[in-house]
Amino acid sequence: MHLAYPAVLSVLLFCTGLYGVLARRNAILVLMSVELMLNAVNLNLVAFDVWLSKAAEETLHSGQALTLFTIAIAAAEIGIGLAIVLAVHRNRGTSDIDKLRDTAEGPDDDGPDDDGPGTGTPAAGPAAEKAEATA
């Protein structure tokens, strides 16, 4: 089998996950996209491991071992990530990434309407977010 097939699939999956991480608003959907990216990497690792082990260049099966490690780490990551998301949801009443903007410049400098391009906040201004956050 050509190595290009799994490699290209891996690339496309990775970029799909990338798009999801950047574009999704719900934090849990972002976590799902992260899983997609991790899996794309896993596929890459496995494909190269198979290729290299067949070519007798490398007999440690490092690719597959790393894949297993990645899966384990991904499981840990999803656990911690979900705990964080739930903690945020409990404190702020939302898991919407667009609304978690505590590091933004204050409302006296930037009105709610002239935020950075492509991140327009619907309806709720920063003041409302703060009020919501402290509620």
Added chain:
Amino acid sequence: MTLAATAGHLAAGPTPLAAASHGFLSPTGVEIAFVLVGLVTLGAAVVTVTTRQLVHAALWLVVALGGLAVEYLLLTAEFIAWVQVLIYVGAVVVLLLFGLMLTRAPIGRSPDADSGNRWAALTVAVAAAASLVWVVVDAFRTTWIDLDGPVAGSTAVTGASLFQNWVLPFEALSVLLLAALVGAIVLSRRAKADRATDTGRPTTPNGSDKGGVR
């Protein structure tokens, strides 16, 4: 895949198993299966990141992850395929679904599932995909994987490798998992002051169930 025809001079080093005889226009059966399953996987992944129904996204993720497991099988990595099914499809997706429910994600279409960042995200993703595909194809368009012979990823082989060569990282990883477990529990507890004021109240489901979910 058309980019494969572009002549590139990537310094990718010698390709030891360059098999000029294996053309892209005469695929083997495994390749055909791989491509078909890959298309399904990719499609499921795309739906996952674009659908407006949050629960559907999780379900499509199952399809994508399952498809990947099949790809692992096709690449003769049996053990990893089963681990994939067990952990990802079995555990992670269930966790994600619990998370969706605990954060009271809306059932049905939610119009604001994508943020306003989506065009920037699309641009970045397409650009990254284009450049990566170009590089990867340019580098590996002649590399051939010989799938015949002994299985590369059988349980025996993987186990031997893991517990002979990789046993120390493996143990370190178990510590990491323990730390993650403890961390998740600490994060999902309510603060003590919170608890003191909440003693009279019945515990809310998203307050006490998380330990069980973990």
Added chain:
Amino acid sequence: MTTTTLAVLVPVLPFLGAAAGLLLGRTAPGFVRPLAVLPTLASLVLAVLVAARQGGGRAVDAVTELTPTGSVPVELALHIDGFAALVAVLVGSVATCVQIYSTGYLRDDPRYPSYAALVSLFTSAMFLVVYSGDLMVLLVGWEIMGICSYFLVGHYWETPQARAASLKAFLVTKLGDVPFLIGLLALATEAGSFRITKILGAVASGSLDHPTLIALLLLAGVAGKSAQFPLHTWLPDAMAGPTPVSALIHAATMVAAGVYFVARLLPLFQTSHAAMVVLAVMAAVTMVGSALAALAQDDIKRVLAYSTIGQLGYMTGALAAGDRGAAVFHLLTHGAFKALLFLAAGVIIHAAGTNSLAAMSRMRGLRDRVPDAYWTMTVALLALAAIPPFSGFFSKESVLVAAEHAATGHTGQAPGAAGWTVLLAGLVTALLTAAYATRLWLLAFRGRGAEAPDHGRQPVAMNAVLWVLAIPSLALGGLAFRLLPDWFDGHDLTPTLTTSVLGTGVALVGGIVTYAAWRHTTSLAARPPLGAVAAHPEGDAALVEAEAIASHEPAYGDIAHAPDPSDPGRLLLGPLHRHAAVGFHLDAVYTTLFVRPVQAGARLVRFLDREVVDTYVRGAGALPRVLGTAVRRAQTGNVQTYVSALLAGTVVLAVAAVLVATGA
């Protein structure tokens, strides 16, 4: 102990007293009064001992050099001749009297500890000036006196008059001190030493290149310190300080320091005829102008302040005539009777509850309320008016005799023009002095109208001091004029018939004319009393005085004079009264000449700083600010935006790296 040790102890004791008073003032209030009085008293005793040992003989000189100080050495030197010994005794007596008097005068004042410590420090500095044989050390004492004067004039800093007066006193005297310092340095450079003896040696050998310039520079400092025209304007305003301070600093001692300084360096001034003529003109203008101004003042202390300026004019006049013995003689008697005048005035202000002569002239029986002050002040005023046999008569006669000698060319020490100037001005001033002394006495003690308020007996400490000072005012001149020449240069200080008759005659004329004018105007005094009365007449004297000074301006519209038709001074001066009351508009002239240009310059600098310099600074800041605003807009707080930008950058970099690696 040697004379030198005693002399060193004289300035040191009050200094230690001041330090201890400042340290213990809060923690141990009971020690403050002993710490104020006893060191000064001990210094007086030691000064008397030093004077007795020195005895008018050879000058005591002692010198030690602590450390090399470059080209011209600065040495801790004592130079005690007859002048220094006697002036130190005067300083010690007046300072002791004032310290005792202050215990009564400021008995309820919460700031008494710092006040007493400052007076002690001042006394120490004055002793230093008197005894020092090194001009740099003298300058140290000179400046400490200046700063003490600043603090003490501003003792009632709650009142705006005191704040303004202390600043004015400080600035005007500093205006003189700057040329004074330059003159000192020039003198030391040319003479090669700061030691007075060496400088006088250099003067005698004629090795000074620019005596006139140096003398004129030094005269500026002397005019500032001794309140001579044209730098005298701070002294009347300095009356906003407590009366004991006025008595000590602004009548008896500090203002005499300038005269004393010139007396010490008189040979230097005598080498320059121009300086002597300038000194004579300065003295004459000061004498006559201040006497006229004194006749128009309403505040009793301001009358005395102008009187002080005039008497200091006599002293500088004597110096201009080349007779420092006469100058220091007058310094001694004046120190005694002027201190007495001020202290008695303090008692009167306390008793009357006002410092306004116009208000006092409408009180009946004030003299019965304060019999001690009445009798002692009468003695002091007679001394001031130079009526024989009071001490002022003899010292003033010695000045007039010296002027006459200079005018008729009997001495080669002073130009004849200076002598004539001083003699004529001195006679005119004698007339005017008698006039304002009579006016003061009549208005204060011969008032008609309502009964003077009864504020109880004055403290014993205050009354006793008055009698102590009355003795030298009465008898010092007559007893001393034969003895003093032994202590001084040996010039005869005996009055001559001509000047005695002339001086006493014009003084009597001045007194009688004023009495007649008073009889003429006193019928106008029937109107109700005017204002300027203290709000708390039962308080201690210091409080009464502060309130009286503060209420003078609101009551009369001016701090210096009152619109009183029964004032004999108004009749005597006629159209001149208006100008004399404000010190002949000298303050207004200074305002026009110096204050306004300085303020205009300050405004210009402020404008340049705010509008011109700051514009560049703001302009330089504008571009970074705009850039910063633009960069700040990227801080949306949205993590996804950040990651998008990060990854886009990564992609671009990766593609660029690949292209570079492949050589495309």
